[in-house]
Amino acid sequence: RKEVEQDPGPFNVPEGATVAFNCTYSNSASQSFFWYRQDCRKEPKLLMSVYSSGNEDGRFTAQLNRASQYISLLIRDSKLSDSATYLCVVLPNTGFQKLVFGTGTRLLVSP
């Protein structure tokens, strides 16, 4: 089983739609969680950290479910500019604390 698993998509949605991605992780001792965004051929950039109680940043909401070992990202009122690949990132609680990246979920928002 992969340490971090994501549905690769693509998720094709119209502008204005609400879309949600899930990401499962295998290490129950993982301490921190993040969502990164990667545009085509560009470097990944932090979208938001995921707090235990869940958190919101504008149109974006992140949730953590430790019991079921998954995190989620909800995007409301999708914009064309939201088209990108969304990477789930987990920081384990061991050793070097090597960040573990999912392979990403591709989102395509159409007019």
Add this chain to the structure above:
Amino acid sequence: NAGVTQTPKFQVLKTGQSMTLQCAQDMNHEYMSWYRQDPGMGLRLIHYSVGAGITDQGEVPNGYNVSRSTTEDFPLRLLSAAPSQTSVYFCASRSGVGGTTDTQYFGPGTRLTVL
């Protein structure tokens, strides 16, 4: 504040040539890493460092060397380039303190083609 910088942005090599990809950060981060990303694939860790003078191997270290003589710089050396090393290379850094504030910052990437 430049963040993480990488040079060059693009490079074409012939099989067997060697070269060094440069990476520098100005955030005084202890942790630095090199990743490669191939089309349709995720990021794969090549080498990492938890501080000046300390480096270790990641998932795909063969064919690459690193050194960390200063906190700021973390160059990646390709010893004898092979076509299988054609990829996009990202350097990254983070503080290493852990927790939700331990954001990893990436450089803009080096696109390497080996002929």
